[in-house]
Amino acid sequence: MRWIACELHTHTAHSDGRQSLPELAAGAAALGFECIALTDHNTMSGLAQREEVERETGIRILPGMEWTTFYGHMVTIGARAFVDWREAHPQRITEGAAEVHRHGGVAGLAHPYRIGSPACTGCYWEYEIADWSDLDYIEVWSGTWAPIKTDNLRAYALWTERLNAGTRIAATSGRDWHAQEETDEPLSVTYLGLEDERTPFEDEAVRALRRGRVSVTIGPLLTLEASQGGRTYGIGDVLVRSAEETGEPIEVGVSLQFSAREGRWSLPPQTFSLRLVGDGGILAERAVDAVDGGYRLETPAGGTTWLRAELWGVVRGARALIAFTNAIYYETGEKGARTP
């Protein structure tokens, strides 16, 4: 698995951004990103420059569009054709998401709790979602210095609530990047896990989002795996256990890479707190130092239907979530029958 640093929510002058695609891509490269998604409001015209800018900057550019509708902003990535955002109906947004899926893309809720009309029409998510499996992800960290923003705390709580309800849905970050402006605020990175590097990059990155092979951070790269019965499962996988096995503890491995994007971020020296979290809350916790390393933790038997890792610490004087992985899902059923 190779983890690539991505910025999944960006704008250029093709909508209301104050930057060109070459400026955006050069800015992303300077910050140690390998990939951006271009998600201009309601247009994909900026992608005409895509190949040229990829060649010049070495940055991979995923095609996207932010559906900037009256009742919610929905980020779509990877769709091979335009899907008409103007048809979005307050009770039927998932029809739009389904159409995006038919064209090979994924769809997620952008900044679902940002204040809405009239300050920012559609910024607050007001669409009814009858079936959450129609959507692929929630952008839980929006903007810079994201972990402490109250809107983002609500979005993160929404994600946890959905996981508890049994929805398999990814969580991402997005700067909603409109201009090349200097900031000393912590920047979020969404790492996508590429499993098979022989398949085209775009397909593999979109698959990572769809499957939840995602880890989000303002610092080190945090990854997670769980083992049972000689098999190892990664972020986004479904670990299927027989009824007898649910009584056994699951061995979990967590890896921290402080050398990821080294020099592009900093955190005050400290001992961090590493947590395993599931639907019963905190399942395990231990202290870790700021060095690259792997940790084995044991979670209690039975119980949880999902598991994620979180790294906590003090940033800018505040206790904050520094990094989180997406979930590994647990399912009780026929052993070896892995859900796609």
Place this chain on the structure above:
Amino acid sequence: MRMEIMGEAGPDDARTHRRYPFELREPSDGLHIRFAYSPKTLEDREESRLLMERSIALYVAPDQQARALENVDRYYPLKNLITISVDDGRGYRGACHRHDAEQRLFLSEEEASPGLTRGPVEPGRWCVTLSLHAIVTASCSYRLEVWTAEEGENR
């Protein structure tokens, strides 16, 4: 081809689209669009405060509402927002989602304004859609002009 539309919208028209179709009978070297609306901002602070109180009650978490009201100035002045999208006989030709109260746009086979897609300007049923995202003033008037390169600006 030349089309000129004068329109008016009020707060109740927010969150609606207005479609202005037109027929292009012959291929053209390019299509010009000029769109302007006014006013852009709501200057009445009392009215702004009322709108924001309603918005904060609706969208901000209960324990954060008092703080949001204290900092409500950061949302002022409240703005009208109308954006443009264009369709030709075959489909979508892009959108120009930005806050400018006046936009002059062009599209042709060789070039297009940011947000629009370049390509041939072919005969068929075209449509300019105005998306009224926010109308915060009691009324907002707009003027939409569309003309082909062959017509010339004529003013």
